[in-house]
Amino acid sequence: MPKLTINGMEIEVERGTSILQAAEQLGVEIPRFCYHDKLSVPANCRMCLVEVEGGPPKPVASCAMACGDNMVVKTDSPMVQKARKGVMEMLLINHPLDCPICDQGGECDLQDQAVGYGFDRSRFYENKRAVTDKELGPLIKTSMNRCINCTRCVRFAEEIAGTPVLGQLNRGEDAEISTFIDELVKTELSGNLIDVCPVGALTSKPYAFKARPWELRKTETIDVHDAIGANIRIDVRGREVMRILPRLHEDVNEEWLGDRSRFSYDGLNNARLDRPYIRDAESGKLKEASWDEAFAFIAQGLKGLKGEEIAGLVGDLADLESVIALKDLFKRLGSPHMDCRTDGARFDTSNRAGYLFNSTIAGIEQADSILLIGTNPRWEAALINARIRKVINERRIPVGVVGEAADLTYKYHHVGDTLAELEKMVAEHKGKAKTERPLWIIGSGVFAREDGAAVHRRLYELAEEMGVVRTDENGSWNGFNVLHRAASRVGALDAGFVPQDGGRDFSEIIQGTKDGSVKALYLLGADEFDVRGQVGWKTFVIYQGHHGDAGAARADVILPGAAYTEKNGIYINTEGRVQYARKGSSPPGEAREDWKILRALSDALSDQLPYDTHAQLRARIFEQFPHMAQEDTILPADWSAFGAAGKISGEGFKNPLSDYYLTNAICRASATMQSCSTAFLGDRSLAEAAE
Amino acid sequence: MKKRFELNADYQPAHFEFSKNNKKLCEQLIALYPAGRQQSAVMPLLDLAQRQVGEEGAGLNPPVGGWIPRAAMDHIAEILDMPPVKVYEVATFYSMYNTAPVGKYLIQVCTTTPCWLCNSDAIVQTCKKHLGIGLGETTKNGQFTLMEVECLGACVNAPMVQINDDYYEDLTPETMQEMLDLMAENMAPRTGSQKGRRDSMALTGPTTLKDLAKKIGVA
Numbered sequence: 079m080p081k082l083t084i085n086g087m088e089i090e091v092e093r094g095t096s097i098l099q100a101a102e103q104l105g106v107e108i109p110r111f112c113y114h115d116k117l118s119v120p121a122n123c124r125m126c127l128v129e130v131e132g133g134p135p136k137p138v139a140s141c142a143m144a145c146g147d148n149m150v151v152k153t154d155s156p157m158v159q160k161a162r163k164g165v166m167e168m169l170l171i172n173h174p175l176d177c178p179i180c181d182q183g184g185e186c187d188l189q190d191q192a193v194g195y196g197f198d199r200s201r202f203y204e205n206k207r208a209v210t211d212k213e214l215g216p217l218i219k220t221s222m223n224r225c226i227n228c229t230r231c232v233r234f235a236e237e238i239a240g241t242p243v244l245g246q247l248n249r250g251e252d253a254e255i256s257t258f259i260d261e262l263v264k265t266e267l268s269g270n271l272i273d274v275c276p277v278g279a280l281t282s283k284p285y286a287f288k289a290r291p292w293e294l295r296k297t298e299t300i301d302v303h304d305a306i307g308a309n310i311r312i313d314v315r316g317r318e319v320m321r322i323l324p325r326l327h328e329d330v331n332e333e334w335l336g337d338r339s340r341f342s343y344d345g346l347n348n349a350r351l352d353r354p355y356i357r358d359a360e361s362g363k364l365k366e367a368s369w370d371e372a373f374a375f376i377a378q379g380l381k382g383l384k385g386e387e388i389a390g391l392v393g394d395l396a397d398l399e400s401v402i403a404l405k406d407l408f409k410r411l412g413s414p415h416m417d418c419r420t421d422g423a424r425f426d427t428s429n430r431a432g433y434l435f436n437s438t439i440a441g442i443e444q445a446d447s448i449l450l451i452g453t454n455p456r457w458e459a460a461l462i463n464a465r466i467r468k469v470i471n472e473r474r475i476p477v478g479v480v481g482e483a484a485d486l487t488y489k490y491h492h493v494g495d496t497l498a499e500l501e502k503m504v505a506e507h508k509g510k511a512k513t514e515r516p517l518w519i520i521g522s523g524v525f526a527r528e529d530g531a532a533v534h535r536r537l538y539e540l541a542e543e544m545g546v547v548r549t550d551e552n553g554s555w556n557g558f559n560v561l562h563r564a565a566s567r568v569g570a571l572d573a574g575f576v577p578q579d580g581g582r583d584f585s586e587i588i589q590g591t592k593d594g595s596v597k598a599l600y601l602l603g604a605d606e607f608d609v610r611g612q613v614g615w616k617t618f619v620i621y622q623g624h625h626g627d628a629g630a631a632r633a634d635v636i637l638p639g640a641a642y643t644e645k646n647g648i649y650i651n652t653e654g655r656v657q658y659a660r661k662g663s664s665p666p667g668e669a670r671e672d673w674k675i676l677r678a679l680s681d682a683l684s685d686q687l688p689y690d691t692h693a694q695l696r697a698r699i700f701e702q703f704p705h706m707a708q709e710d711t712i713l714p715a716d717w718s719a720f721g722a723a724g725k726i727s728g729e730g731f732k733n734p735l736s737d738y739y740l741t742n743a744i745c746r747a748s749a750t751m752q753s754c755s756t757a758f759l760g761d762r763s764l765a766e767a768a769e
Numbered sequence: 770m771k772k773r774f775e776l777n778a779d780y781q782p783a784h785f786e787f788s789k790n791n792k793k794l795c796e797q798l799i800a801l802y803p804a805g806r807q808q809s810a811v812m813p814l815l816d817l818a819q820r821q822v823g824e825e826g827a828g829l830n831p832p833v834g835g836w837i838p839r840a841a842m843d844h845i846a847e848i849l850d851m852p853p854v855k856v857y858e859v860a861t862f863y864s865m866y867n868t869a870p871v872g873k874y875l876i877q878v879c880t881t882t883p884c885w886l887c888n889s890d891a892i893v894q895t896c897k898k899h900l901g902i903g904l905g906e907t908t909k910n911g912q913f914t915l916m917e918v919e920c921l922g923a924c925v926n927a928p929m930v931q932i933n934d935d936y937y938e939d940l941t942p943e944t945m946q947e948m949l950d951l952m953a954e955n956m957a958p959r960t961g962s963q964k965g966r967r968d969s970m971a972l973t974g975p976t977t978l979k980d981l982a983k984k985i986g987v988a
Binding site for chain 2: 236242243244245246247248249252256257
């Protein structure tokens with residue numbers, strides 16, 4: 079392990095650590111543009127020059143120079159300062175002085191470092207070069223004059239996103255970043271290009287000219303557009319969300335964020351439910367109402383109904399507080415009919431190991447083979463796909479797919495479409511598997527069929543046979559992973575929002591609404607099924623949620639709730655990680671936080687729910703489910719049998735998503751997501767329509 | 770300066786494929802590199818494509834010199850299993866790859882200091898006047914393209930030009946004009962020094978190591 083001195087401070091670092099990384103460990107700041115700790119090192123911006131005593135008699139690019147024993151590094155000597163000034167002057171030769179109209183202004187690396195390390199004037203009197211702007215689709219705005227050719231975007235697109243469509247063409251003064259063949263950057267991670275760009279060359283199109291960073295109120299919270307629970311920061315002005323950025327969390331999203339999570343925020347202002355509505359008995363139309371009227375209407379609608387005639391469904395975006403409040407309310411009403419699996423999945427919910435992403439997301443990096451079963455992680459959880467790609471890039475591990483084949487940005491072996499093919503593969507590999515840590519990622523969509531529980535049991539058996547879960551002298555490994563698509567799902571499952579004793583599951587509830595045995599249905603943000611088409615016409619439907627989407631369209635009474643940016647809530651991600659979302663703005667109009675609505679409704683229906691404040695509700699949750707009190711931790715699940723034996727049909731696994739961009743009510747209300755869907759997937763949906 | 774690479778220009782052909790002979794050559798070139806490192810063959814393959822276009826283009830009317838169409842780059846990307854943009858990066862970086870059509874005779878006049886001191890300006894002027902084109906332009910009949918380049922490493926016989934693969938050195942406006950006349954008739958001028966100099970020997974013959982020179986018969 080080399081030992082070296084940086085600015086008089088001694089440090090011992092791992093072999094292969096660069097000087098820049100070592101300096102970072104010491105808290106010594108070295109300016110940089112091209113270096114990014116998640117990307118490869120090209121060493122082309124030359125901003126990170128340092129002086130190495132006894133080394134070559136010239137400044138050294140610290141990002142690409144490995145630490146050597148007994149090196150004496152100076153990061154602030156006159157030579158270094160002069161070198162930095164020179165590099166900065168050179169970078170600014172062709173950089174336009176348009177900071178006042180640049181969206182990066184105020185959070186620009188070039189701006190900051192020019193002030194910090196630059197020369198105070200230019201000696202360049204010739205014309206600056208001009209570079210044509212590129213068209214990168216509805217999300218990224220380009221202003222290529224500002225580009226300093228650091229190639230971070232090129233490396234990100236190639237290494238992380240797996241869509242190598244950016245490149246640096248020509249050379250010298252003519253060098254420019256370009257896409258090929260007018261091709262859009264077709265990746266779910268394109269928004270990260272904006273983050274990695276150190277200048278204003280790539281900026282957000284929807285956010286263009288909207289706000290300056292210093293006017294925004296920043297709230298650190300959790301994303302709900304998939305079940306990963308990416309850590310995000312929402313920037314709010316007034317009550318409007320102006321933009322969403324990722325936060326660093328190495329075990330969840332690293333520092334990336336999917337486009338759906340980043341750009342769908344304009345949907346928070348469209349099609350919002352901002353006051354209660356009740357359906358007019360005569361005209362059959364929804365009319366505006368006050369909260370009291372709505373509650374009275376519900377009490378009227380539920381009057382005389384037995385507990386067994388009421389059912390409840392929880393949608394994809396619900397926070398845990400409201401789920402538990404709804405469960406408490408249903409207990410009071412005496413109804414056992416509740417389910418959170420509105421995609422119709424029928425997996426066994428009694429064993430946590432059966433529905434968690436057991437290896438954890440960071441655990442993917444330990445796997446030595448990966449099998450994807452009935453899932454397209456690129457669409458269902460783009461960041462998990464990026465993680466898989468990262469492992470493949472590092473170690474070239476084998477990847478197999480059972481189910482529909484899709485472009486996943488890496489090469490894989492397509493085993494087959496059906497469970498039978500998987501069985502065959504397991505039988506072939508049994509006993510002679512060379513992998514120590516096989517990892518299975520099972521899309522929650524594979525259980526959304528008649529024989530879901532039997533498939534669940536069979537997968538358990540196969541995983542046992544294959545040695546996907548093991549405990550031996552090398553420690554334990556659980557590679558059995560279920561990949562959910564909804565942020566609320568694991569939380570609701572952990573909280574037991576599933577059919578109680580004698581209760582009906584999702585499809586039985588829907589059946590019940592048709593044959594009249596379920597007379598009232600409570601939808602807590604449940605929009606992800608064809609509510610209008612499937613729910614029986616006589617059923618009294620109560621919809622509580624924040625968007626006028628599928629659920630609200632069929633509802634007899636609408637209670638306007640808060641979206642995820644507008645409430646404090648607990649979310650548990652697909653790996654079982656407990657995370658707390660924080661309120662960044664307030665719900666529009668009359669809309670209220672969801673647990674408050676349920677608490678107020680309980681007044682009108684039965685005896686009050688026993689909590690008056692959010693803190694009391696949380697205290698009750700933590701008492702009942704102690705693991706939810708531990709923020710950012712995962713309660714590991716014990717491995718034991720799950721599922722139910724039964725007949726399995728020979729049907730192939732289908733990927734549940736047909737569109738990455740329009741997966742929930744917020745996305746569907748977002749103009750940005752709509753235009754992405756047309757721009758990136760337009761050809762595909764047209765082709766499908768033609769079929 | 771060489772012409773910029775334009776992805777979707779009118780002149781880009783829709784299709785490119787290596788000829789039978791060149792396909793074999795491609796395989797040989799790829800086999801030079803370890804398995805899985807076939808991408809290393811990108812530069813020789815680009816060169817091969819440029820030569821093929823040049824050979825095929827020589828007989829056309831108007832004739833076309835060697836250049837690499839985008840279709841060829843895409844084809845090479847496919848052969849080598851690499852993203853097309855990576856091929857474009859290589860092709861646009863190196864000045865000896867032509868990414869836009871050129872004339873049958875690509876005249877690259879060196880104007881760097883040693884040639885310039887030996888009056889390369891006169892050579893450039895002769896070309897311009899005689900061909901009626903400016904730097905970076907192609908004659909209407911597709912016979913000539915004129916380009917200014919940096920040092921080609923033949924300073925000892927300055928001034929010089931490179932035409933396609935050959936060097937023509939010790940030029941004067943008169944010899945340059947003669948050469949252009951010959952090439953206009955599709956005849957090949959003598960390569961090397963136009964003053965009868967052998968290699969880079971002094972004009973008057975060997976000045977040192979005379980015995981040795983006599984022995985190997987160059988004096």
